[in-house]
Amino acid sequence: xxxxxxxxxxxxxxxxxxxxxxxxxxxxxxxxxxxxxxxxxxxxxxxxxxxxxxxxxxxxxxxxxxxxxxxxxxxxx
Numbered sequence: 001x002x003x004x005x006x007x008x009x010x011x012x013x014x015x016x017x018x019x020x021x022x023x024x025x026x027x028x029x030x031x032x033x034x035x036x037x038x039x040x041x042x043x044x045x046x047x048x049x050x051x052x053x054x055x056x057x058x059x060x061x062x063x064x065x066x067x068x069x070x071x072x073x074x075x076x077x
Contacts, residue, residue: 004028004063006056008049026063028056 004026005014011029014020018027030037030049037045046052
């Protein structure tokens with residue numbers, strides 16, 4: 001599946017919408033490192049979860065660049 005997702009929930013909750021075996025590398029979620037967040041202010045949690053605007057933009061750019069190269073589309077085959 002040529003797709004990615006951004007969620008503030010667990011990555012595995014996205015299985016109804018995307019194939020994580022292919023799109024999982026591009027999906028941005030708060031559990032990106034399979035760890036609980038340590039807490040703090042909203043800004044601190046968003047930064048630690050890699051869901052800040054900068055992280056999201058970087059993830060979208062990576063997906064788009066690799067999509068153009070064909071590297072994420074070829075993972076489906």
